[in-house]
Amino acid sequence: MADSSRLREAVERAIAEVFAQYLPGLREQILQYVLEEIEAEPEPQHDTYAELNAAVLTIQDGSTQTEILSAMLDSISAFSGRVALFVIRGDAAQGWQARGLMHNDAIKTIALNTSTGLAQRALQTQVTAAGDASDFDSHFRKAFGEPVESNVMVIPLLVREKVAALIYAD
Numbered sequence: 001m002a003d004s005s006r007l008r009e010a011v012e013r014a015i016a017e018v019f020a021q022y023l024p025g026l027r028e029q030i031l032q033y034v035l036e037e038i039e040a041e042p043e044p045q046h047d048t049y050a051e052l053n054a055a056v057l058t059i060q061d062g063s064t065q066t067e068i069l070s071a072m073l074d075s076i077s078a079f080s081g082r083v084a085l086f087v088i089r090g091d092a093a094q095g096w097q098a099r100g101l102m103h104n105d106a107i108k109t110i111a112l113n114t115s116t117g118l119a120q121r122a123l124q125t126q127v128t129a130a131g132d133a134s135d136f137d138s139h140f141r142k143a144f145g146e147p148v149e150s151n152v153m154v155i156p157l158l159v160r161e162k163v164a165a166l167i168y169a170d
Helices: 002-040 046-061 065-077 104-109 117-125 138-144
Strands: 083-089 092-099 129-132 151-159 162-169
Touching: 002 065, 002 151, 065 083, 065 092, 065 162, 092 104, 092 162, 104 138, 117 129, 117 151, 117 162
Parallel strands: none
Antiparallel strands: 083 092, 083 162, 129 151, 151 162
């Protein structure tokens, strides 16, 4: 039992160190992305600007990785019918959280095919990949249905110049 306790403490310490190392960069990257989107909008409507401003403030207020990513998903869902975040682990993209799906928790059972389509393009280019829903993972579409409109986006979330997650929005 003592070995198990020491192992747990070592794992908790390692996780805390990783979060402490990456959280400031993740917060800054999300903030920078939202600010760039605000500036790229030629003539934001007053309501849209207020929503984006509220989103930035909510993301900034997050103190943990979970709070920041949840705030980001909540904010994106104000502009998109469905949104999901997939965490990159090795060569896999595993579902983490979603908004707007019939069963949001079911996203945790989906692992994206990152070797083709929009997911592959976003991973390789490290920029947003937009296209037709048919160019996104067929298992996701079978599990959650086709989007109302066929346009979808896959946004890479970069941490230290590496894609740490993919955000799907339709």
